[in-house]
Amino acid sequence: MSFTTEVVTNAGRFAAIQPAWQQLWESSGGHIFQSHAWIAGWLGGVHGRREIKLQIALAWEGDRLGGAMPCAVHRRSGLRVLTWAAQLFSDYCDCLLDPPHASAAMPVLWSALRRFGGFDLVSLQQIRPDAKCREFLDRLARDGSQLQLADREERCMRIENQWPNGEAFFRSLNKKGRNNHTRGKRILNELSGEVEFRCIEELDNSDTLIDEIMRLKALWLRANDPASPLLGADGPVLRSVLDHACRSGLAKLFVLKCGRKIAAASVNFVYAGRMEAYFTAYDPMFDRASPGTILIVEYARWAFDRGLCHVDFLRGEEAFKFRMANAETLLSSFTGARTLMGQVAVSGHRWLLRRRQRQDSVSDAPPEELETAD
DSSP: OOOEEEEEOSHHHHHHTHHHHHHHHHHHTOOGGGSHHHHHHHHHHHTTOTTEEEEEEEEEETTEEEEEEEEEEEEETTEEEEEETTGGGOSSOOOEEOGGGHHHHHHHHHHHHHHHOOOSEEEEEEEOTTOTTHHHHHHHHHHTSSOEEEEEEEEEEEEEOOSSSHHHHHHHSOHHHHHHHHHHHHHHHHHHSOEEEEEEOOOTTOHHHHHHHHHHHHHHHHHHOTTOGGGTTHHHHHHHHHHHHHTTTOEEEEEEEETTEEEEEEEEEEETTEEEEEEEEEOGGGGGGOHHHHHHHHHHHHHHHTTOSEEEEEEOOOHHHHHHOSEEEEEEEEEEEOSHHHHHHHHHHHHHHHHHHHHHHHHTSOHHHHTTOO
């Protein structure tokens, strides 16, 4: 198979290939995070940032798009780092590959990026074991010349559907979980009025609701994680991503209302028989009722009533995920150097890691061993 390659470096060209990208996204079974809407939303959010440059490799079969590797270059501490486009905001990162020619397209995409250059380091994160690019990246890591499999892993937990409907799922929760759910709804009712769970599927006029969800999230972050980048420059980028995602037709807003107030809300994506719970916020004034947990149970019931195969909580190891999940996926990262400057940076990083490990081993040693540690 002969491909013609292209490297897209501007938003205008990316917008122009939307029909071909959408067709490839559908045929390859990509996640929301590789959709044209998602990357376009990210591009809109980072517009004007000189430290970020788009760098998407394309493989064309005539006028048909056969493969895409959506990347970007970030300048950090004087180094140019190749990452996935929208990597910070994406839970599953991958290429898009047309199934009949996937094995042929992947090396072509990687070679196109390497030839184009413009980066010193590679940091490709959030890669699932079943990612389209995984076999190729694993092979490069085994060769050891261009990439290495990083030690860093992230856990994604989910509820695999084992029930005929949502009520059966709810009944499978332990007695404490069911009682807490009922108790929480009663507390909400006492605090502010009738409790209502809603799924909002028509999102053409969702701006006000997204604003409220972002406001609630900011309240929580200021109290619990004041250094979060979402309280700074990354907040508007996330908002742009959510705006575009809500217009994609894949997003649904799940809302738990207490009287006329929103107690909790979640932006989820439903497609290909699955649900991905992406962004959740709740009002701290209802904290005693655990409204976030109530909302999760309600949208899981909604999902399993419709026969979805799972509810994916995506990245993060929050306590509620351990209580509710029955399956998990480990995500991997690949790193590497392309230039001499990149190789120096990688060597320095490894030296620092080894030094830290030696210091940790000494500090953890029993007292009698510390006496002779030198």
